[in-house]
Amino acid sequence: MESKKDLRTITRKDIAIEAGVTETIVSYVINGNRYVKEEKRRKVEEAIARLNYRPNSMARALKGKKSNHILFIADDIKGEYFGKLISEIDGLAYKEDYFITLCADHQDEDFVNRIYSKFFDGIVIGSASFPLHNIQRLIDAGIPIVLLEIRDYSSIQGVYGLINTGLYEGSRRVVRTLYERGRRKLLFLDRVSTSGNWSSMDDWRLKGFTDQCNVYRLEPVVVSGCRTEDELSAKVIDLLASGYVPDGIFGRNDPIALVGMQACQKMGFNVPDDISVIGFDNTRLCRFSSPTLSSVEIEQSEIARWVMDMMMSLIDNRSSFEKRLEVYLDTKLVMRESV
Amino acid sequence: MESKKDLRTITRKDIAIEAGVTETIVSYVINGNRYVKEEKRRKVEEAIARLNYRPNSMARALKGKKSNHILFIADDIKGEYFGKLISEIDGLAYKEDYFITLCADHQDEDFVNRIYSKFFDGIVIGSASFPLHNIQRLIDAGIPIVLLEIRDYSSIQGVYGLINTGLYEGSRRVVRTLYERGRRKLLFLDRVSTSGNWSSMDDWRLKGFTDQCNVYRLEPVVVSGCRTEDELSAKVIDLLASGYVPDGIFGRNDPIALVGMQACQKMGFNVPDDISVIGFDNTRLCRFSSPTLSSVEIEQSEIARWVMDMMMSLIDNRSSFEKRLEVYLDTKLVMRESV
DNA sequence: CTGAAAGCGCTTACAG
DNA sequence: CTGAAAGCGCTTACAG
Structure with missing residues (x-):
């Protein structure tokens, strides 16, 4: 089979020849940063359209232009949560001519080196387990970074974007809601993780839960350290069997909450009559569980x-910012049958 | 604020200076394609480690090396299905030093031009709505392509990889299973799509369903054309109210099946006594619906x-293959309470 | 065994 | 208004 490499290799030179102008002119037409005589401009534009030319992004990036790639680091690509988010970001990115590269969080040091290979114009970190010192390293290296504030990032220095997604306030509201319904014995169910990556106190959900419980002087129980959903289910059942019966359960995410709910049901408790559950x-x-699940x-x-x-702001004007950009978003509690 | 650009700019030159060798030597050590005297090699390797150097992937790619980026085109990034798949692929890709860029399917012609800008070593197409002629264009251009066979791709020419994920056989098995349980009035629920992107007969799930129904001389009903789940639910309820009561429902995916199941329950039918449902x-x-849902x-x-x-095969040896690579995978039907 | 040099496809300062 | 030229960071054929 013949190599058809040529088909993907329409370069600036081809356009120059096709349009009968210098390669320089082609560049200036593309970048629009110098006046080019109207006629030449038109010829170039026509040639570009005719040949379906697109400048090689790597060559451009090499010369200091953007690579038009953004890296999104997640720790749970699988979850529906990230799916929706990525999907939305992808849509916006496409309009700006950007591609989103998605990558699970990797713990080895070499991961940062790989990112360093200069491919990305910016990095979004949506992982709760990406080491802080590595985040700092990337920021110090001058790479535009946007952090989704899943945990406490107040120790991070420098210029970067911080999006507080409202996890902390959302979790506090869950506790308030349960409290207002007369619930006093609260149970927090932490994520399951095969790699042993459970929430610590800098996790906003757990911290919000704990802080608000303290406000009410409640003494909540936290179930953490499970590697599988079955293990979590067994732990909850043990807890119930041992005589500790919570009247309110807050799951770190929906599946976790549902595992808890099912465990309660299996032990003969009624949700929401005996126990309220929120995910x-x-x-x-x-929407498909029974009872349907309230959730943040x-x-x-x-x-x-x-x-x-x-x-986009950071990529275009990073150096013009004095300190980090911040935004605080709200969550809302969607009430269904489980409370 | 000072530009800290320099921090991310450790180049081959820096390594050469640090190690006291020529830049050429550094390249050969990195690429391992020429003997380099042991001592120099060690010095270079040490310098690389000390400075955390990684060759600039764009410069390498410009010189004909791989970009180490693979593009994955999906039409439903949101779904849990792709989440799992991407997550698995990401894990394998990381080991091979590849990054996965994820992108929703875009219908405009310019999308292909953007892909052309030479960024990707290969493209995985997991979208059922990416135009066939664009797939052909990419293959003809010599870009390694792997197709997930969500629909019929038999018309695509040339060298590429084809993964038959078993949708067709899986769907036939669903019909067989329902038939063996005495179900004769079958209903297929198609996906909902705000963009009007519903299944046609080259969709393997719908085709498998229809073909197997034909084998049994059944006359199934297909509900398609809904833009939202609420619309779908209303359609099913209308159908039931109008007197057509199926005894078996096959949903194109789990949420769709559950929408159908809930509609039946709302109308007073019992699942699975009156109607079996499979997703x-x-x-x-x-696992969290009630009854729990059987699913492929x-x-x-x-x-x-x-x-x-x-x-990897296509990227490394595309030209050595005469025709497309194919693999047929199996599905399994996980039986739960809904049948 | 190894270095100087050409060149990948671009951008843009420099010099008309 | 525009072109020839330098250079981004690499790889590797060429010539010792």
């Missing part, structure tokens, strides 16, 4: 909008 | 493995 993320799961909804579209907004 | 993708939804499971890990496998 987080308001995924589709909420994060404003995905708003987040996506801010991610791109901050990223 | 597709075996997402988490299945696709082998995500196997698909991911084959995607990367074929992609």
Whole structure:
């Protein structure tokens, strides 16, 4: 088979020949940063259209232009939560001529080096487990960074974007809501993680829950450290069997909340009569369980909008900012049958 | 604020100086394609480690090396299905030093031009709505392509990878299963799409369903053309109210199946006594609905493995293949309470 | 065994 | 108004 490499290799030179102008002229037409005589401009534009030419982004990036790639680091690509968010960001990015590269969080040091290879104009970090010192390293290196504030990032120095997605306030509201319904014995169910990556106190959801419980002088129980949903279910059942019966359960995300709910049901408790359950993320799961699950909804579209907004600002004028850009978003609690 | 650009700009030159060798030597050490005296090699390797150097991928790609970026085109980034798949692929890709760029399918012609800008070593197409002629264009251009066979791709010419994920056989098995349980009046619920992107007969799920119904001489009903889940629900309710009561429902994916199931329940029918329901993708939804939902499971890990496998083969030796690479995978039907 | 040099496809300061 | 030229950071054929 013949190599058809040529088909993808329409270069500036081809356009110059096709349009009968210098390569320089082609560049200036594309970048629009110098006056070019109307006639030449038209010829170039026609040639570009005719040959479907697009300047090679790598060559441009090499010369200091943008690569038009943004990296999104997530720790749970699988979850529906990120799916929606990525999908929204992708839509906005496409309009700005950007591509989104998606990557799970990797713990090895080499990961940062790989990112360093200069491919990305900016990085969005939506992972709760990406090491702080690595984030700092990337910021210090001058790469535009936008952080989704899943945990406490107040120690991070420098210029970057910070999007507080309202996890902390949302979690506090869950506690307030449960409290107002007379619930006093609250149970927090942490995420399950095969890699042992559970929430610590700088996790905003757990912290919001704990802080608000303190306000009410409640003594909540936290179930953490499970590697599978089955393990979590068993732990909850043990807890119930041992005589500790909560009257309110807050799951770190919807599936977790549902695992808890099912465990309660299995032990003969009624949701919501005996125990109220609230989840987080308001995924589709909420509408199909029985009872349907109340859940905290994060404003995905708003987040996506801010991610791109901050990223574009940082990419274009990073050096003009004195300190980090911040925005605080709200969550809303979607009430269904489980409370 | 000072520009800290320099921090991300450790180049081959820096390594050469640090190691006291020529830049050429550094290149050969990195690429390992020429003998370099042991001592120099060690010095270079040490300098690389000390300075955390990584060759600029764009410069390498410009010189004909790989960009180490693979593009994944999906039409439903949001769905849990793609989330899992992407996550698996990302894991494998990372080991091969590749990044996965994720992009929703865009219908405009310019989309292909953008892809052309030479950024990607290969493209995985997991979208059912990416125009066939654009796929052909990319293949003809010599870009390694792997297709997830969501619909019929038999008309595509040339060398590429094709992964048949078993949708057709899986759908036929659903019909067989329902038939064996005595179900004769079958209903297929198509996806909802705000952009009007519904299944046609080259969609393997719908085709598998229809073909197997023909084998049994059944006369199934297909509900398609809905833009929202509420609309779909209303349509099903109308259907039931009008007197057509199916005894078996097959949903194109799990949420769709659950919408159908809830509509039936709302109309007073019992699932599974009156009506059996089966979904597709075996997402988490299945375990939390009541009754729990039977569903066809696709082998995500196997698909991911084959995607990367074929992609690596095509990238490394595309020209050595005479025709397309194919693999047929199986699905399994996970039975739960809804049948 | 190794270096100087050409060149990948661009951008833009420099010099008309 | 416009062109020839330098250079981005690399790879590798060419010539020792």
